[in-house]
Amino acid sequence: MDDPKIKKVGVIEGYDQWVKTYDSEDNPLIFLVEENLGELLGAVKGQKIIELGCGTGRNLVQILNLGAQFVLGFDISDGMLARARAKLNPKFSKLLLQDMQSTWPVQDESFDVVLESLALEHLANVDFFFQEAHRVLKPGGKALLFEIHPIFHRQGKAAHYDDENGTKSQLPSFHHSVEDYHQSAIQAGLKLENLWEFNGREQSKSAKLELYKDTPVLISLLLKKDNRNS
Numbered sequence: 001m002d003d004p005k006i007k008k009v010g011v012i013e014g015y016d017q018w019v020k021t022y023d024s025e026d027n028p029l030i031f032l033v034e035e036n037l038g039e040l041l042g043a044v045k046g047q048k049i050i051e052l053g054c055g056t057g058r059n060l061v062q063i064l065n066l067g068a069q070f071v072l073g074f075d076i077s078d079g080m081l082a083r084a085r086a087k088l089n090p091k092f093s094k095l096l097l098q099d100m101q102s103t104w105p106v107q108d109e110s111f112d113v114v115l116e117s118l119a120l121e122h123l124a125n126v127d128f129f130f131q132e133a134h135r136v137l138k139p140g141g142k143a144l145l146f147e148i149h150p151i152f153h154r155q156g157k158a159a160h161y162d163d164e165n166g167t168k169s170q171l172p173s174f175h176h177s178v179e180d181y182h183q184s185a186i187q188a189g190l191k192l193e194n195l196w197e198f199n200g201r202e203q204s205k206s207a208k209l210e211l212y213k214d215t216p217v218l219i220s221l222l223l224k225k226d227n228r229n230s
């Protein structure tokens with residue numbers, strides 16, 4: 001039975017509210033992404049990068065600081081995009097109100113990297129995401145994903161925030177196993193290059209992360225599109 005203390009909110013309504021605290025709260029998953037993004041992404045100098053579900057733009061800011069040439073972010077929450085717009089230089093970035101479940105308005109083979117972080121749990125089916133990622137990547141390009149770990153999700157954890165009245169608000173969240181991600185990626189033509197798991201013993205500025213000691217909380221997948229010549 002549903003917990004009456006937890007309010008259910010839609011994705012757009014939820015993120016339009018959550019944006020008020022998103023960049024300041026201690027959220028172990030968000031912090032782990034921020035702390036590991038640069039290393040897992042590798043060199044981005046001169047590259048074109050697209051992030052689906054870019055939220056407040058915190059990842060895109062970091063990527064531009066690492067030397068990327070241009071970043072494009074899509075999100076369905078106006079509130080999150082407004083925060084991102086305030087942070088990013090429009091000379092090197094573009095932000096669009098766009099549902100990633102509809103055809104992405106970008107040309108085939110136009111990006112070096114597709115980034116996605118903590119947004120796929122809101123999609124019932126992830127096949128289309130991987131198909132579009134494959135389409136927009138240049139040959140040899142890569143996709144880097146960060147998601148709530150399926151084990152953590154099975155324990156009842158999902159995207160949520162406390163609203164201004166202190167009420168816990170829960171967003172729609174769907175379970176995806178590692179195999180779900182991998183199968184969708186393979187069918188779209190992407191190859192798994194690497195996979196990382198993060199648990200509560202990682203070094204992090206998140207004080208809350210310690211609560212989860214040996215529980216895998218976050219998973220990251222690095223996928224590659226074949227180089228035509230390889």
Ligand SMILES: C[S@@+](CC[C@H](N)C(=O)[O-])C[C@H]1O[C@@H](n2cnc3c(N)ncnc32)[C@H](O)[C@@H]1O
Pocket residue numbers: 011012015030033052053054055056057058059074075076077080098099100101116117118119122159
């Ligand atoms: C947990 S936030 C992650 C934001 C950012 N990627 C980060 O790592 O901080 C998830 C974001 O995905 C966006 N989102 C959810 N479903 C989406 C969809 N179908 N299309 C585009 N954006 C979506 C939400 O509005 C929200 O900004």
